[in-house]
Amino acid sequence: MSVEATARQPQPLFMSGNEAVAWGARLARPHVIAAYPITPQTVVIERLAEWVAEGKLDTEFLHVESEHSALSACMGASALGARTFTATSSQGLLYMAECLQYASGGRFPIVMMNANRALALPWNIYGDQQDSLAVLSSGWIQIYIEDAQEALDMTIQGFAIAEHAEVLTPVMLNLDGFVLTHTYEPVDVPAQADVDAFLPPFRTPSKMSLEAPTSMGFTAGPAHYTEFKVQQHRAILRAERVASEVDQEFGRRFGRSYGGAVVPYRCEGADVVLVTLGSVAGIVRETVDRLRARGVAAGMLKLRLMRPFPEREIVQALSTARFVGVLEKDVSFGHPRRRVL
């Protein structure tokens, strides 16, 4: 099946964060999408499934029975050299927990959107970052997104980062549930040809092939296991530099870039800095401006990456601050610094 490449949309399309992710995934031309719908991610999957059904997207769309199966199917396809995409949220992400480590350990460069949503109990479908932060150490690169345009662009960039030869690590794109996934904004949709030029086809180092057979997902005993984990850790650390390079290249080609692992806003000489991540950054930025107008030396430090964790940039950006606040929608139960006010 050949699909007509879409031209750049003459004017921005009005779409939700979810639809922006779907557009980004579509333009990245994944070979395989395997996903299971869950609120508030459902629209991502609906749009992609519609495009496949309408012949607008040439992708093997696997209707799986669970999130565990979704990520497992992506791993299998990725091992064969396919570019793969999936999306989930909350309970679905936790249902994938076993596969998350499997995918990162297998060095399968899958890109997954996660709609940040609260975890049960009590049951709650609304925005909260407890889900992705609960799997912080799963070996995935974690990117937090602020708006719909960034969602589209970062879905494309996500593949470039994940598939980079120095990285080969899966990427999780986090969008705040409802606040970002369901908010409509004007979004520029780039031309397919430009995305193709930015994102060349995925070349896996270990393709399954009859001519050069490989052993996939083998065992490593205690003598070798740690070395594989060291390699994995080094690769995800390298992702901080690679993500920054990918973003700069994207900026050169598309005129939009989002900064590196952290984005300081009016942090120079700031007395008070609020560190945050995700969609709330927009409100914080406005608050910083209001405080500055009133003579308070306020600033904001937005984290775009939680893994790899940009420690050096954070320390540097906060070097002048006397007061630092951290705003995130989660709690690490039992952590002594998480005081209940």
Next chain:
Amino acid sequence: VASPFVRPYVRPRSPEDYPIGPCFTAGHLVETNASWRSERPVLSVERCTGCLRCYLACPDGAVLRAGAAVIGVKGPQVDHPLPQGEGRGEGTALHVESRRGRGHSTLVTSASGSVEASPSPPSPSPGGRGEIRFEDLRLTPNGAAVRIDYDFCKGCGICARDCKAQAILMISEEIKDVR
């Protein structure tokens, strides 16, 4: 070329010496491992259609394509004489009285009479009866599409179960000297 294709174990010196993730060129074998087998697969060249299902199904890569290039460095070959002095390259001839039901064949040897070769009991089924010659496949018999690496075959029998042509039979390792 006789199997196995073992190569000397070289201890990696740093994490950089390891493959990226647990996927790597197959056949990177440093020792043989077949001592747990209680049954071994034997093949009928006559029945084999060369479809390579067994090659794809074998979980250990112990079914080799005849004439396929071997990936990697070929280490010293391990000598593994056939049981009871059978000639290498000629295979061990087994005269099999076959009932053409799926997976059901009865081995008949002149020495010990009937030996049941399949895990399920033979059942009457339509089709012809005849003598089929099955062979050990240490070396590729003439016309065979595959051979089996008995130094790595663990005797699971998946190849025999998967073979649509019933060209593979699992026989007990106790059956050695058969004519």
